[in-house]
Amino acid sequence: MALKIITTLKSEVSILAEKRLDAKYFFVNHKFNELEEKSTCEVKTLKQLNANISSGSYVDKYLSKSEGVPYIRVGNIKPFSISEEETNLVYVSKNLPEKIKVKENDIIMGRTQATVAKLAVASIIDKKNEGCVLSQHISKIRVNENIISPFYLIGYFNSKFYKAQTALATHGDTRVELTHSQLNKIRIFIPEKEVLKTIESKVKKIIDVNRHSINKIEKAQSIFGKKLNIDISKIEKKIFYSVNLSEFKEDDLWTPAFSYPLYVNTLKAIQNTCSLVPIGEIATVKKGNEVGSANYNIALDKNDGDIPFIRTSDLVNHEVDQFPDYYISKDIYDELKQDIKAGDILFNNDGKIGLVAILTEQDNVIIQSHIKRLRLKKEAKKYNLTPEYLFLALTIKEVAKIQVERYTVIQSTIPTISNHILDIKIPILDNGSIEEITKLVKEAFELKNEKKRLINEIKEQIDFYFDI
Structure with a gap:
């Protein structure tokens, strides 16, 4: 790499509001000044575009889902969309000030983060998420x-220029922050009208297919739930209970949660409506690999051939994050030869x-060791099972969450179910329901694949349109 030297006058430093004196600050500004001079495009800052920038507010009182609205936190923000997993959401009062709520087509981003690499990931609000609190x-x-x-x-905010x-x-003591003043200075390269309209059209389609994919999965979940017909509120749950020693010996899991009557009785109730089969009988299970943090590359530093490294935090809305925090070299990818597809x-x-999650055709990734890959065996055919049906069953609270909580133990400080994933029992519904659920889930992931394809197209279109 050639050494690049730039010169900055002391007078230029002294007039800066931020009083910055780090090389990267001046190098990036210098590079964008060069780009702006060479570009035939219009270049404006967010301030010049009259963008209205505001922040949310701290709310410490959480409510139930039925009483409140989603409270969007930094961890919920993913490129182009919001993480809507129930495990990642909390809810707050609907009566909070309108200024900290969002409207359709608002753009939101995390303004503080642990590292620059994770800072200011940008999402756009669709109709479904209107009214959420920030x-x-x-x-x-x-x-x-x-x-x-x-x-x-929003397309530009997911490009390398942004x-x-x-x-x-600004670097603080423990975190980095993109202040409103700095955000106002972000330069936007605006291409010719024809290109802009093409990108705009693709983004609208991304928003549409994302919502349709989520809706199809929710519809499949509703069908599954109605077929199970389990009312948890009517299942016996006791605060105090006893267990025979023989049961502990048989299962070899000595935790209160494993014998909690609500969990045990829910499984019994499911078994009264349909048969159950353990995952170990119908699927092969293989864990990923650890590659060591020394081998991580962030998006700005990665090489063209680097492969996304998927960690547990990168499973979002039942898919893998298209832009995870870290990437791994192609050499390590080839060496590991992970059997995933x-x-x-x-x-x-x-x-x-x-x-x-389910992997799509657009996903070429490495998974870490805390994630396991499930693939159906030939034995699954006698139950008429499909990968889509198994996936959907694992999203059902009455099926998967209850069994996960039964089998969870703490190893040092990290919760795990170890190899008990093989023991999770899957309800076998009638063939008609399995086929209906399979069709919906398959359509949902075809849409997710289309969404990812469009996002890649937009990113390439913007990144290569301007000569950097």
Whole structure:
């Protein structure tokens, strides 16, 4: 790599509001000044585009889902969308000030993070998430669509041009922060109208297919739930209970949760409506690999051939995050030879246990050791099971969550179910229901695959449109 030397006058440093004196700050600004001079495109800052920037607020009183609205925190923000997993959501009062709520087409981003690499990931709000409340660590951008399209803007905010500028964030004692003042200075390269309209159209389609994919999975879950017909509120649950020693010896799991009557009786209730089969009988299970943090590359530093490294936090809305925090070299990928492919089910075995996803054709990834890959055996055919049906069963609270909590133990400080994933029992519904559920889930992941394809197209279109 050639050494690059730039010169900055002392007078330029002294007039900066941030009083910055780090090389990266001036190098990035210098690079963008060069780009702006060479570019034939219009270049404007968010301030020049009259963007309205505000933040959410700290709320410490959480409510039930039925009483409140989702409270969006930094961890919920993913590129182009919001993580809607129940395990990642909390709810707050509907009566909070409108200024900390979101409207359709608002853009939101985390303004504080542990590292620059994770800072200011941007999402756009769709109709379903309108009215959600923002935490104090999130910035909201609302624009006049007659001046700049929010759909182009969210595409730009997921490009390397934007990520390079977030490197200018202020470094605090323990975290980095992109202040409103710095956000206002973010430069937006605006292409010719025809290109802008193409990107805008693709983003609108991304938002649409994302919502349709989630809706199809929710519809399949509803069908599954109605077929099970289990009312947990009517199942006996005791605070105090006793267990025969013989039961402990038989199962070799000496934890209160394993014998908790609510969990045990729920499984018995399911067994009264349909047969159950353990995962170990119908699927092969294989864990991923640890590669060592020394081999991690962040998005800005990665090489073209680097492979996304998927950790437990990267399973979002039943798919793998398209832009995870870390990437691994192609050499390590080739050396590991992980046997994973499109259609495989991924299951979080540790940490956020029970989160589940299906790989699409767009996903070429490495999975860490805390994630397990599930693939159906030939024995599954006698039950008419499909990967889509197994995936869906593992998203059902009455099926998977209860069994995960039964089998969870703490190893040092990390929760895990170890190899007990093989013992999780899957309800076998009638063939008609299995086929209906399979069809819906298959359609959902075809949409997810289309969404990821479009996102890749937009990213490449923006990244390569401007000569950097």
